[in-house]
Amino acid sequence: MGRHREFDPDEALHIALQVFRRRGYEGTSISDLTEAMGITRPSLYATFGNKEDLFRRTLDLYERQHLCFAHEALQAPTAREAVERLLRGYADVLTDPTSPPGCLGVNGAVACSAASEPIREELIARRMVNENNLRDRLEKARSDGDFPDDEDSADWARYIVSIGLGMAVRAASGASREDLHRVVDVALRCWPTVSR
Amino acid sequence: MGRHREFDPDEALHIALQVFRRRGYEGTSISDLTEAMGITRPSLYATFGNKEDLFRRTLDLYERQHLCFAHEALQAPTAREAVERLLRGYADVLTDPTSPPGCLGVNGAVACSAASEPIREELIARRMVNENNLRDRLEKARSDGDFPDDEDSADWARYIVSIGLGMAVRAASGASREDLHRVVDVALRCWPTVSR
DNA sequence: TGATTATTGTACCACTTGGTATGTTATGCT
DNA sequence: AGCATAACATACCAAGTGGTACAATAATCA
Incomplete structure (x- = not known):
């Protein structure tokens, strides 16, 4: 009964996911959403409830569609392999070229x-300074004989900064x-030492 | 010449830092700031420029006052100790009981x-589910003889999730x-194995 | 004292925010 | 055909956003 919907709710939800993933919940306005989805505000509210409801539905879709690998990863034969699949899979999702970078759950x-x-760019730049300072410190350690020649100082600096971000x-x-x-404690359990 | 300022700009800046650190740049409104600082809008604009300028000044203050430990940490005798001081010091800053939790640079x-x-709480809850799933997987690994008895599964799950967040x-x-x-690569370089 | 100057408080600006009331149009059921 | 129903488009709402004009006020200098 009644008039037919002129858009595909599932398709619209996929678009909302893209927008929310790039801009975050607060950074996304209803106008951003309706424009990207190609529907009017009343259509959005009638179909998805309010902004919060819509975001929760995009979260569900995101987990179902992008984080589904995690379930299989956890079933790997060994814990080590499960964890590696988890992290590698997540890394790929975070940098999926067909979606805005990052995780909907974090962004x-x-x-x-x-x-x-x-402001966002300012913060990124300042973080980069810190990472470079740390890398330089490790390079100095290398010349002190305090950091192995076959270890990459940039890799370790990147790792340490990532721990900090987490x-x-x-x-x-x-x-x-x-x-x-x-x-x-866990992050520093394995620190490279010079073989002598 | 002219009328005297009735507030201490430095003290006001410290308050702005607290507000920005809790709410983030976008999450903080000018009204939030003036109310907390106890000054009027024109005073804020006359003293600190606009919102963006004010935030950059709080960033400077934050680095000077809260992240200053990093400079000394990097001067520790060994790289390992420098890195540990960096991470421990940062952990303490992030949970300083006299300030809102987290880092201004990230928040x-x-x-x-x-x-x-x-929405924030929803996201935190969903993250916790993932961390618990991972911990359970490691517990299963332990009963499989695939994860050491003397390692804490919750510690490792926390660590892995933190890597993911970073x-x-x-x-x-x-x-x-x-x-x-x-x-x-670096995060998984050291994975606990069962001694046999 | 009087002129100057910087800060104050009030009131306002245009714009955007999330969310709706309302009338119109298109469909399906009887 | 005619009625009921649901989605449509337009136009609107109150509240909040970052930012400012302006006049009153309080200080210093001559």
Whole structure:
């Protein structure tokens, strides 16, 4: 009964996922969504409820469509292989060339609207400075005979900074100080030493 | 010449830092700032320029006041100790009880306004599910004789998830797929094996 | 004291935000 | 055909956004 819908809700949801993934929840406006989805505001509200409902539905779609690899990964024969598949698969999802970079689950509460792009870039630049400082420190260690010749200082700096970023997100999510230090415990369990 | 300022700009900047650190750049409104700083809008604009200028000044203050430990940490005698001091010091800053949790540099482009708090909590909850799934997988590995008895599965799950979070932030900042896989390379270099 | 100058408070600007009321158009059932 | 129903488009809402004009106020200098 009644008039037919002139758009495909599933297709529209896929587009919403793309927009939310790039701009985050707050950084995305209803106008951004309707424009990208090619529908009007009342159509959006009638079909998906409000903005929050729509975002939750895109989260479900995202997990179903992009994070589905995780379920299989966990079933690998060994734990080591399961974890590696998990991280490799996630790395690929994060850099899937057909989608905005990053994770909807992280960008959702992290990414910002186009208006504050300059701030975002400023923050990225400052982070890069820190990573370079650390790399330089490791290079100095190498010349001190304190860091192996066959290890890549940039790789280790990148790794350490990533640990820091992960801790920062955890802290913002309410993690305790002890929680973070346990991350450090594991992260530093294997540190390269010079063979002599 | 002229009327005296009735507030201390430095003190006001410290308050702005607290607000930005909790809410992020976009999540913080000018009204949030003036209310917390106890000054009027024109005073804010006259003293600090616009919102973007103010945020950059809080960034400088943050690095000077909270991230200053990093400079000394890098001067530790060994690289290993420098890195440990870096991560431990950062963990403490992230959970400093006198400041909102997390890092201004990360929250700045990540944290959200009070309006989208429910979404933030939803995302945190979903992340926790993943971490628990991973921990359970490691527990199963332990009963398979594939994970050491003296290793904490929760610690390793926390560590792996943190690596993932760090990669997600990197990806959102424009990191390449290769960059992320290099992080994984280092992260998995040391995986616990059962002694036999 | 009087002129100058910088800060203050109030009130406002145009614009965007998430969300809707309403009338119109297109469909299916009887 | 005629009625009921659902999606459509337009136009709107109150509230909040970053940012400012302007006049009153308080200080210093001559």
